[in-house]
Amino acid sequence: MTALSASNRTTAEWKKIDSAHHLHPFTDFKGLTDEGGARLIVRAEGPYLYDSEGTKILDGMAGLWCVNVGYGRKELAEAAYAQMQELPYYNTFFKTTTMPATELARQLVELTPEGLNHAFFAGSGSEANDTVIRMVRRYWALEGQPQRQVIIGRRNGYHGSTLAALSLGGMSAMHTQSGILPGFAHIEPPHWFQLGYHEDPDAFGVKAAGWLEDKIQEVGPDSVAAFIAEPIQGAGGLVYPPATYWAEIQRVCHKYGILLIVDEVICGFGRTGNWFGSQTFDIKPDLMPLAKGMSSGYQPIAAVMVGDRVADTLISKGGEFFHGYTYSGHPVACAVALENIRILRDEGIVDRVRTDTGPYFQKRLRELADHPIVGEVRGIGMIAGIELIRDKARHEFFDDVGKVGTIARDHSFANGLIMRAVYDTLVLSPPLILTHDHIDELVEKVRLVLDKTAHDTG
Ligand code: PLP
DSSP states (O other): OOOGGGSOOOHHHHHHHHHHHOOOTTOOHHHHHHTTOOOOEEEEEBTEEEETTOOEEEETTHHHHTOTTOBOOHHHHHHHHHHHHHOSOOOSSSSOOOHHHHHHHHHHHHHSOTTEEEEEEESSHHHHHHHHHHHHHHHHHHTTOTTOOEEEEETTOOOOSSHHHHHHSOOHHHHHHHOOOSSEEEEOOOOHHHHOTTSOHHHHHHHHHHHHHHHHHHHOGGGEEEEEEOSSBOTTTOBOOOTTHHHHHHHHHHHHTOEEEEOOTTTTTTTTSSSSHHHHTTOOOSEEEEOGGGTTTSSOOEEEEEEHHHHHHHHHHOOOOOOOOTTTTOHHHHHHHHHHHHHHHHTTHHHHHHHTHHHHHHHHHHGGGGSTTEEEEEEETTEEEEEEOSBTTTTBOOSSTTHHHHHHHHHHHHTTEEOEEETTEEEEOOOTTOOHHHHHHHHHHHHHHHHHHHHHHO
């Protein structure tokens, strides 16, 4: 077998073929071609990527918030290889299962918060969230309240790209392009820096949770089925909840009897210093979609963890649930996820993020708060946002929202660091295996990026 990297094609040839035939996700197709095509990533090791020109890049995003154990873990390749030889595929539909799927369900139940005793497998976070919608509607129909259809999400929440998942989410650009399905409503996220800066953060947290109650009243309490949110809103600009937010959200959900869906696709598997963001923020979800860090991105796999309230109804009253994916519980993906969980646990990676590297990462990043264009640094564990601002003293944001963020993002790429910009917030979500030295290197690069950005915009 010959790897494609051994081919004689030049980088220019690869780019030309790619531009001619490959439509990239979340990409301006023509814009990318006009820029000369996509950067070709050829290999990776630890937290570093290497492109076809040999440039070494520190991956401050762990791929797409997913490569939690870092790149180049041979054990994961070996787990896939062994499983492929033994049983490369079989489905879990027709009263069959496989050992990796069964064992993974057991381990997920053990790791996730109490009361989530069942797993339903999917191939991606989007599919997991489509599954969540199906389960929520089925639950209420079986409970004799089929009119409870509306799921409330949050503006700038991201739950995936299928039509159902983007309706659940609150990304206006996606809604504008494709419309949204009926049965979804959205509230503002608890973005203290943008929406509550002059208020006490704890009081603002209670107020922001109150927006859920307002929306329930507006929709009609008997029509609301569930509320969905990420523990920390990731792709929507790293919105870190005030300390009072989640307790109050849970109080409102209980008051109206609605289901609580906590989307752990980003926060799961150690990112916040606990196995799940729900443990960090003391949340008790009824349904919990998982993906990304579950296999560290080495295989596409996702799951919905189902709490007893929903599972008991689906199991005891439901009959056949007409839902599933060809790759639900794919044995190779499950085998890789199991090995990934073993690495995270046995190497103490999650514990280290909570007690050592996470606090160090956050401390070092907060040193950047003195920079003239940095308004706020927020986050926990190995997830952080750096919000840029035009005038700190007057708390004035940049006029053309997103422009300065994009300039910073481009400087970052040009200086060997992958950092994302969401509007004017720079986002970091690196592999969980970063050492103090890696963190120092990352922070140094971010400061350089901030200096260059301030220079360009000054
Ligand atoms: N949920 C959250 C919180 C996400 O961040 C994402 C992807 O970024 C998704 C769901 C969708 O996952 P996928 O891209 O695997 O469909």
